Amino acid sequence: MSVFALGLNHQTAPLDIRGRFAFAPEQLSPALRGFREQLLRAMPEAAILSTCNRTELYVAADPARSRELVRPALDWLAAHGGLHGDQLQAHTYVLENREAARHAFRVASGLDSMVLGEPQILGQMKQAVRGADEAGTLGTTLHQLFQRSFSVAKEVRTSTEIGSHSISMAAATVRLASQLFEDLRDTRVLFVGAGEMIELVATHFAAREPKLMAVANRTLERGEKLASRFGAQALRLADLPTRLQDFDIIVSCTASSLPIIGLGAVERALKARKRRPMFMVDLAVPRDIEPEVGQLSDVYLYTVDDLTEVTRTAGEKRLAAVEQAETIIDAGVQSFAHWLDQRASVPLIQALNRQADDWRAGEIARARKLLAKGNDIDSVLEALSRGLTQKMLHGALAELHASEGSQRHQTAEVVSRLFLRQSPRDPADDTGR
Numbered sequence: 111m112s113v114f115a116l117g118l119n120h121q122t123a124p125l126d127i128r129g130r131f132a133f134a135p136e137q138l139s140p141a142l143r144g145f146r147e148q149l150l151r152a153m154p155e156a157a158i159l160s161t162c163n164r165t166e167l168y169v170a171a172d173p174a175r176s177r178e179l180v181r182p183a184l185d186w187l188a189a190h191g192g193l194h195g196d197q198l199q200a201h202t203y204v205l206e207n208r209e210a211a212r213h214a215f216r217v218a219s220g221l222d223s224m225v226l227g228e229p230q231i232l233g234q235m236k237q238a239v240r241g242a243d244e245a246g247t248l249g250t251t252l253h254q255l256f257q258r259s260f261s262v263a264k265e266v267r268t269s270t271e272i273g274s275h276s277i278s279m280a281a282a283t284v285r286l287a288s289q290l291f292e293d294l295r296d297t298r299v300l301f302v303g304a305g306e307m308i309e310l311v312a313t314h315f316a317a318r319e320p321k322l323m324a325v326a327n328r329t330l331e332r333g334e335k336l337a338s339r340f341g342a343q344a345l346r347l348a349d350l351p352t353r354l355q356d357f358d359i360i361v362s363c364t365a366s367s368l369p370i371i372g373l374g375a376v377e378r379a380l381k382a383r384k385r386r387p388m389f390m391v392d393l394a395v396p397r398d399i400e401p402e403v404g405q406l407s408d409v410y411l412y413t414v415d416d417l418t419e420v421t422r423t424a425g426e427k428r429l430a431a432v433e434q435a436e437t438i439i440d441a442g443v444q445s446f447a448h449w450l451d452q453r454a455s456v457p458l459i460q461a462l463n464r465q466a467d468d469w470r471a472g473e474i475a476r477a478r479k480l481l482a483k484g485n486d487i488d489s490v491l492e493a494l495s496r497g498l499t500q501k502m503l504h505g506a507l508a509e510l511h512a513s514e515g516s517q518r519h520q521t522a523e524v525v526s527r528l529f530l531r532q533s534p535r536d537p538a539d540d541t542g543r
Contacts, residue, residue: 111155111250113210114180114205116167116187118165133158141158142247146245153171156247157239160238162394214256218231218232219263219266272435279310295318300325302360304325305363311363322343324343333345347370362393369398376388377406474494476494
């Protein structure tokens with residue numbers, strides 16, 4: 111099998127482009143089934159990894175078909191985001207086999223993230239595996255690729271300092287807020303959404319003991335569950351337009367496909383606050399907060415891309431750990447490539463076994479006929495063994511007789527390795543006998 115990864119990330123595409131290609135967890139399986147139906151003749155293995163930083167399609171297929179699938183895969187992904195394939199191509203990368211494996215291992219280890227060493231990516235990769243498994247598109251090759259990714263990531267995190275001082279998006283958010291507000295204990299904080307990222311951000315803010323925290327979520331029950339952990343209020347998402355004015359800090363991260371905090375609502379909130387500043391962080395892809403909000407003079411709006419510079423300093427302090435991690439990744443890539451090579455031999459091995467079984471069955475049938483005619487056992491066994499031996503050697507001897515010159519010498523070496531387990535003796539070795 112051959113593997114390729116087709117994707118776009120924070121290094122190749124701006125936030126608004128990435129937002130068009132984001133998949134919610136519940137969309138993964140239906141999307142993969144649709145992708146496989148579109149390429150029904152090829153029947154490839156496929157998995158989608160979708161985070162705020164990237165959308166990547168991993169595909170495994172027969173080597174003869176793999177490269178032919180890249181363009182259809184690009185067109186399929188482009189259609190999902192409402193673009194033409196040529197438009198999307200400018201923002202994408204395609205990596206094959208060893209390089210695809212290296213990329214997956216680096217992503218899992220946190221080396222390809224905005225925040226060097228961030229751990230959330232592992233959960234997102236496991237979600238990609240579950241989505242592919244539910245869709246029936248997770249075959250042996252991709253299963254191996256992802257399981258090896260997890261193993262490599264575990265070794266990187268336990269053997270290096272890559273994540274020891276990682277400043278996550280959550281920590282970076284608190285750090286920026288503390289630069290704007292003199293004392294976070296005097297602030298009121300609103301979290302929009304109730305997923306893993308909001309939980310992380312709420313945990314960081316809770317440690318700074320703000321005056322008030324609230325959680326607004328589409329499903330009130332889920333919002334109440336998260337709010338109860340931090341002694342926060344729970345709001346309905348529908349209440350946001352009338353409650354925005356009550357909060358100094360707003361952090362949003364939902365799976366909504368459209369913005370849920372608009373320019374008009376924020377303008378009204380600012381007017382009610384008598385122009386007191388608002389600090390807003392939009393961690394969602396696609397955006398939760400309309401981009402135009404950032405143009406308001408009393409709003410400090412940050413997106414996931416804006417947080418890159420905040421987190422980069424911490425990354426530079428661990429460059430030595432990156433070298434260690436890359437060494438571990440190199441070993442993982444080598445191991446996966448070896449496994450792929452072995453998998454490529456499986457059809458040949460299966461064919462050889464079938465051929466040997468056919469020979470054996472034929473010789474046994476012939477031996478039984480001879481025994482039925484009354485031939486003695488020793489002569490029958492002799493004939494059986496001779497028949498098997500001749501069939502096993504026939505192909506090799508035919509190749510030797512048909513080859514000439516240097517080709518004959520190469521064939522002799524191969525036959526010798528296969529049947530004699532030693533190199534052919536050089537005629538020069540006979541000199542002096």
